[in-house]
Amino acid sequence: MYINTIPDWIQYFLKRYTWKGPSSEAQPKVYLTFDDGPHPEITPWVLEQLEHYSAKATFFCIGKNVIEYPDVYARLIQKGHRVGNHSHTHLKGKKTKDNLYLKDVEQAQQFINSNLFRPPYGSVKRSQAKQLSAKGFEIILWTLIPGDWDSTISPQKCLENIVFHLQPGHILVLHDSEKARVNMEYVLPRLLQHCKNKGWELAMLP
Ligand SMILES: [Zn+2]
Known part of the structure; x- marks a missing residue:
């Protein structure tokens, strides 16, 4: 199981x-992030939604997906x-x-030009993190992970997880992946509307 929100004491220790x-x-800003793309259908759909709300996001891409879908990757940057x-x-x-x-x-870095790194599953050894930091990477985890990839969670519950916890300054994780598709496609437009109602800007990571 994962934790929906990361307690302050964990953030302090790490x-x-x-x-x-x-x-x-x-x-007030909220930092929306998408993991595991680019995906040939889901990522373009996400881009449309973001554009509709003038929202910006950060996409943590998998190197081999970038090789497979270079046009989708190029569009992320172009947008x-x-x-x-x-x-x-x-x-x-x-x-x-x-x-x-x-x-x-x-290897991924040959195709992705960024100093931001998010460890898959949030799983990284201290020794690995140290070496990555020494190479100039900033390691980005998250504040809120609503479980969009988890098919035992309904789209409504997933949205509830977000709306109940989300605050300015939070880094939120969603996935532009097949596994998360059903939940994410329900959640994203509603989340964007929610932030608009609150007056929170959706920004990419600095
Ligand atoms: Zn991932």
Whole structure:
């Protein structure tokens, strides 16, 4: 199981990771992120929704998907969104030897130009994180993960998870992937409308 929201004490102990983004009362911002793309149908759909609300987001892409769908990747950038590295083959850091893990991230980096890295499954060893930081990566985790990929959660419940917890400064994770499609496609337009009603800007990570 995963945790919907990350408690403050965990964020405090794991200070080397980024859990939140900048926000102020005058300019409240929410940081929407999408993992596991690009996907040939789902990612373009997400881009349309974002454009409709003048929202920006950060897409943590998998290197091998970028190779497979270079046009979709190019569109992300052309539309003014930010990209991040989500590894080449989506390895679980805690189950992978450091040198293999680093190699996988570096391989993705040949196709993804970004200093942002999000470990797949949020799983990364301290030694791996240290080496990635030394290479100039900022490691981005999240504040809120509503479980859009989890088919045991209904789209309504997934939206509830978001609306109940979401606050300015939060980094929110959704997925432009097949697995998350049903929940994400229900949640995204409603989430965008919710933020608009609240007066929160949807921004890409700084
Ligand atoms: Zn992932």
